[in-house]
Amino acid sequence: GESVGLHLPTLSVQEGDNSIINCAYSNSASDYFIWYKQESGKGPQFIIDIRSNMDKRQGQRVTVLLNKTVKHLSLQIAATQPGDSAVYFCAEKIGYSTLTFGKGTMLLVSP
């Protein structure tokens, strides 16, 4: 299920389930979006990115979906593993500007 924790929304899933992490971005002019995974005590790790001229992009076990009409971005993780447990951030960018990060979602995967 999904719950709002003290600091971060949290998604708890069982190993092997598919996970969907959602992100509402702020600027309709944003033309580039990126997902990062951050484990405790480490820097953000690049997962996948997508440009605004696309609505779907697939990587290894991950898919990013972009819905510009409602300014919504999602990250789908197939066959979630305990090693996927981390905080996931979406970020957006307009042209040459810098990245603006969302608040993050904690993913907890139970064996």
Add this chain to the structure above:
Amino acid sequence: DTGVSQNPRHKITKRGQNVTFRCDPISEHNRLYWYRQTLGQGPEFLTYFQNEAQLEKSRLLSDRFSAERPKGSFSTLEIQRTEQGDSAMYLCASSFGSQGETQYFGPGTRLLVL
């Protein structure tokens, strides 16, 4: 290891002291970024360099903060007269190209100001 490196990884200092952090980007990456991250929040942009030129600074970057990238390779971030509110993780990232979308992050320097 060819990723972004940061030193030190941890720094504890007393209020009022100056601290300096170093970032070594991925070689050949012409853009270097500094971010600050507090617990439960996403990284917040501070400043970035294209080669040795500092092109943008956030309003978060007070006069006590200064960053340099003198030879267009490594960068330093200095905080003068540290305050308890400066306690955070300081992240460095680098990218390649004129738009440099994909930023690769280092492990960060965690600062605690007592």
